[in-house]
Amino acid sequence: MTPTLAVFKLASCDGCQLTLLDCEDELLALAGQVDVAHFLEASSDVRPGPYDLALVEGSVTTPADAERVHVIRAAARHLVTIGACATAGGIQALRNLTDVDEFRRTVYARPEYIETLSTSTPVSAHVDVDFELRGCPIDKGQLLEVITAFLAGRRPDVPNHSVCFECKRRGTVCVTVAEGTPCLGPATHAGCGALCPAYRRGCYGCFGPSGSVNLPALIPLLRHDGLGDDDVERFLHTFNTAAFDREPRS
Template structure:
């Protein structure tokens, strides 16, 4: 990050929020900021945010937040247009950083899905796979989560508007468990848990309540599935169970981690 923050005399930075293939949960996280959103709205011009207002203004945008995966030919054209109109582009959520749960189709025959689900599949225009925007355009930052964490989102917006790199740690959920004093469900109870290989950001919500981590925030900065998978098998999971455990919200990201860590 080398660009300076706007000076007090300049116009407010312009923010655009855009949706692709997703459930809207990450945009709702921004709306759920409530009091903080009021302060943010005073500092920026929200030029495009259909989840919040039907009133939109064309680019350029100082910061674009993009939720959702690229899943149709129209999406490919639109993400390139948004990138061209945006000074900074940040993808938010599992769909936008790893293709989302809809990327399960990347490992199957999308034509078969179309014929099974739709009465007239010839009316459907779709790509064979679901991919994050970073597969098509340069992205300045990826914020993980399904959905994203409110505090992390505010940190990202604040950082980019101030001209600095966001202070988002890339350590695993295990660090968060230790910070909040949660008992390790994997060690103490033999509960399958992806915490050792999952990016922190949820505050170790599931382990704190005695449940194993489901990997909502995707792989941590450093993963070692080669060490974790034998433990999951020890605790009663079959190879098929392990595959299903990993291939959910962040299927493509964990698949890449498997290829790196597993023989």
């Protein structure tokens, strides 16, 4: 039987789902190999599970999300989370650092109608996840590799090294060494192709921590490049706030 694919959204901007749609020619080839049974971003044709592979975008930020991820997990043979929201809580995890009720009162005219959790958490905090694909948004090539790997019954070949490796491979001069530009490249998961350093901008960590993070060594370097303690905190508190906060630092 043709394997079934389902794509689900929790709290997110839809950017990672759009990455799948942006695959264009590759998506047409993929559509011939899988049965897309649930993908509201692309089609209103929705069929119930079980599904061979479920992709989940978005973080768990509401009681309904917390219940829904269990339903998705039960219906999926393999569950892969895609993007910074699903793998690390996303930029909305900034709420984890303060009082969410204060945000609710400030943003909404009728906060009593807003039902939300006090934290924004990754899907893996609630159910077992077979693989986490990082990025904000995810990389198209990595996404196709993950889908192909799971449908073929093998482990995805997605590197776990840092952005610095990608800079070296494309011959990009280190912006920190050459220009003193603050950069999270040494601590950030590869996958973007070192896009920002290629344009002489410092990496700001949109792919989250790599598999060899050493923040205690990096933070003094950021301070040497002109960032104060508050600046360092802001630099780390973007797309992957919760993930970088889990790393030890000095």
